[in-house]
Amino acid sequence: MRMMRVRWWVVAAILYLLSRWMRHETLSIILSFLSYPRMVFDMHLSSLRSANVKTLWEDDVHPHYVMRRYVEFTASLIHLNVDYGDGQLEMNSERLLMAVDNLIMKLSTQFRKSKLQSVFLINNYDMTISVLKEAGLDGGKIQMHFEDVLKSQTSIFVIVEFIAVLVKVVKAGNQDADMEFIFHFILT
Template sequence: LIMSRRRIPCLDSYLDKMVFDMHLNSLRNANVRTLWEDDVHPHYVMRRYAEFTASLIQLNVDYGDGQEAGPEGSKIQMHFEELLKSNTSIYVEELLMEHFSDLIKFVKIRASEDPSSGSSERPISVSEVEPIIKDFGSRWKAAIELMHNDVITSFSNFLCGMEILRAALTQLLLYYTRLSDCMKRIAGGSSLNKDLVSISSIMYEIRKYSRTF
């Protein structure tokens, strides 16, 4: 029906019988051993069928063909978009933990404490924060470059990869901002100001990688 609505009715049977059947037959006749690749990229067959399925769903949402038309097609699309969103969050956290684990652990466990309240059994001290700040300052650019390379290697879809990298860098900025705010509340924390990386410097790196990915 899609091709009929586009005034090319002869292609309806061609797409149904030829193109779709050829895709199915290629799966049935595939030799698993020849398909194996020692690579971290998504397998080209998986990507091929994911994009093929996404195309069919989008066509059905737009035109409808009696199979996945209308609201059902939209539900499937929304399901996968939500799945992408949730898995992106998981990937971002794992990527950041690989490169900035000490910073993230401190922010999640200690940064919300108020050093002046005296409620904590072990108040946050300069000696606790100093190694985290100095470690970040010494290698944050190199770590971001490694993250950039990880994303390029792992995601064949560059638009998707760019969004994931941007999400990771934005989350890193939020973690570091919380660390900086925490340091300001610590007695003697001003002694570490010279070791802090400015927020504008991190923002510059985010914009740079967003442009060049």
């Protein structure tokens, strides 16, 4: 048997090329791993932005399942970000917040009555705040946003209901009995 003599520089070149290829693959794996969270956010955002409101809409004022999934996902992200304070994650969370808020507003417009629209929004915002608090987290800007919109929607609902009662009183003409109801409504 004849042994083939291999020059040392050929082996060195092969080893060098192999090590370069391995570093390139490792680098590409690391880069893809680092870009994965961004890809997940982008997929969620495009899903919310391209959602068909007519297929998602249900004639029910209970909190919508999309909102429930959003708030659970957000709560988990906030929980993971507590120790790190990643600004990129906060920015992406705000982008996600705007997209889901836009979707919920579109879903609420599917109700014909403004009272049902307000009740739908109030239920969704209240559920969102409850889940964030239940997770034992300080929701920060996201929780403050939902608390603010909950207050405004509750105010709108109360004003609309109060005006409806006033209209009924004026139409009925029986002011003595209905005035007691109005004062009771105002005080409670």
